[in-house]
Amino acid sequence: MAQIDDLPPLREVIRRHGLDARKSLGQNFLLDLNLTARIARASGRLEGATVIEVGPGPGGLTRGLLAEGAKKVIAIEKDRRCMPALEEIAAAYPGRLEIIEDDALSVDMAALADGPTRIVANLPYNVATPLLTGWLEGPWPPFWDSLTLMFQKEVAERIVARTGDKAYGRLAILAGWRTHSEIVLNLPPQAFTPPPKVSSAVVQLVPRAEPLACDIKTLARVTAAAFGQRRKMLRAALKSLGGDTAALIENAGLMPTARAEEIPIEGFVALANALDGEGGQTPASSLSTSG
Ligand code: SAM
Numbered sequence: 529m530a531q532i533d534d535l536p537p538l539r540e541v542i543r544r545h546g547l548d549a550r551k552s553l554g555q556n557f558l559l560d561l562n563l564t565a566r567i568a569r570a571s572g573r574l575e576g577a578t579v580i581e582v583g584p585g586p587g588g589l590t591r592g593l594l595a596e597g598a599k600k601v602i603a604i605e606k607d608r609r610c611m612p613a614l615e616e617i618a619a620a621y622p623g624r625l626e627i628i629e630d631d632a633l634s635v636d637m638a639a640l641a642d643g644p645t646r647i648v649a650n651l652p653y654n655v656a657t658p659l660l661t662g663w664l665e666g667p668w669p670p671f672w673d674s675l676t677l678m679f680q681k682e683v684a685e686r687i688v689a690r691t692g693d694k695a696y697g698r699l700a701i702l703a704g705w706r707t708h709s710e711i712v713l714n715l716p717p718q719a720f721t722p723p724p725k726v727s728s729a730v731v732q733l734v735p736r737a738e739p740l741a742c743d744i745k746t747l748a749r750v751t752a753a754a755f756g757q758r759r760k761m762l763r764a765a766l767k768s769l770g771g772d773t774a775a776l777i778e779n780a781g782l783m784p785t786a787r788a789e790e791i792p793i794e795g796f797v798a799l800a801n802a803l804d805g806e807g808g809q810t811p812a813s814s815l816s817t818s819g
Pocket of ligand 1: 553554555556557558559582583584585586587588589590604605606607610630631632633650651652653655
């Protein structure tokens, strides 16, 4: 296999720095540098791009991103034990790796963006979904040009699910409303050290230039209500929103007998706009204390 850089193999890095994997930090490391370079390539054009990486750990993906030509990688890692290993990578790529020792959930990543910015990460499973929803719910257009993220396969499928799929739900609607998303790579548990219990997948999300107009909070409310009782027809499931449910559904141009999983994203956007009183039937203010 081709060597991607002159740094030592990751097994040696882990041994030398005592980086035994900790479950509490979601540490399942990728030690095959050809694989990490492949993930880096899947994230799109890296020349001239700033890459924000969450959870570099011993630096396998970091090295892939740098070897594949990222202008700069900003790596945010919570585990202090990884710092010396990351410093060695920074020394091998002068001026191209910035290391931030912090909890990614509390870092203002928009402030780190510099020119075309991509977010690439083998995410710690315990914070993967909150990080993703944070990136998807922020101001639009976003500060990032793409997200290339490793998830447990089941979560990846919930992100890319289409109308009618078993995995179609709140996450698919948020992701599909604001981005184009697809699974670009599937990985078995054995690709990681230690191997997790489940398979993983890399999802690529690219922002839509103009998502359909609606209030994001209202969209979240209607999808929560509809999928909170996904087996029920809309006329029953949406009762929890209060107000005149029949009028709301009619104003959105939907069938009261339809179920949440049959409604395309445009349908949920129409519901959100109807709930916000576009049709004058159900102003949000009258709903906030009811139901
Ligand atoms: N990128 C490395 C790789 O692919 O081998 C490690 C990936 S491992 C799945 C997740 C990494 O995220 C670990 O290094 C872990 O210490 C780090 N991590 C966990 N929680 C974090 C948090 N809240 N903020 C930043 N890093 C975190």
